[in-house]
Amino acid sequence: MITIFRSIINNQIEKAEGTDLNRDGYIGGEGTESKIENATHIDFNRDGIIGRTPDTYPGGSNPGSGGY
């Protein structure tokens, strides 16, 4: 429960800062839709991708592509 709470806080800060603070590859979290797609392996939003491509990449951030 505390982990979920901290994750929400972290994602709020990530969106505000535009930085992937916890280095999970997503600024502001992966998103519910992406998690459902990963769990079911069904492309619900028909973007051709199961889940969502990371906002950042190992070795460097890409703050211009957050899409928010």
Ligand SMILES: [Ca+2]
């Ligand atoms: Ca993150």
